[in-house]
Amino acid sequence: MLAASTTVTDVIGAHPFITVAAVILILLFLATRRRKTGKPQQDQRRMFTGSQKQEAKRRAGGRCEHSSMGFRCKQPGQHADHIFPWSKGGATEMSNCQSLCARHNLQKSATVPSPFYIHRLQRRRGRYFPAGVNPRVEWRLGRAH
Numbered sequence: 001m002l003a004a005s006t007t008v009t010d011v012i013g014a015h016p017f018i019t020v021a022a023v024i025l026i027l028l029f030l031a032t033r034r035r036k037t038g039k040p041q042q043d044q045r046r047m048f049t050g051s052q053k054q055e056a057k058r059r060a061g062g063r064c065e066h067s068s069m070g071f072r073c074k075q076p077g078q079h080a081d082h083i084f085p086w087s088k089g090g091a092t093e094m095s096n097c098q099s100l101c102a103r104h105n106l107q108k109s110a111t112v113p114s115p116f117y118i119h120r121l122q123r124r125r126g127r128y129f130p131a132g133v134n135p136r137v138e139w140r141l142g143r144a145h
């Protein structure tokens with residue numbers, strides 16, 4: 001039985017295992033947190049396959065999908081780009097792929113696109129994607145197909 005006047009220090013002094021248990025719990029808590037807030041989960045596959053690159057180019061009509069001031073780039077699509085960067089957790093799936101020329105791919109680099117960028121890309125795609133191809137951008141791991 002603990003007396004009413006017993007302090008936390010008295011309990012720790014009498015039961016050192018409580019201190020050890022508390023330290024272990026704190027370490028476990030920190031380890032779990034680090035896992036969650038650390039590097040984003042990444043798609044195991046980094047590169048688009050040859051056929052995915054061909055498909056990205058085909059559905060974009062062979063052209064770069066970048067647009068500036070309402071004018072679409074006239075260069076041929078040379079690179080299959082992760083719309084949402086792979087390094088930030090973007091999936092290596094067709095729904096997260098766009099065809100870009102070398103210059104615009106380099107310019108974009110690992111920039112996370114704004115919702116406005118995605119919205120405009122989807123709207124443009126509605127005009128040049130072949131019928132039946134979903135223009136929707138879906139980048140999240142495990143959701144994209």
Ligand SMILES: [Zn+2]
Nearest residue numbers: 064073101104
């Ligand atoms: Zn371009």
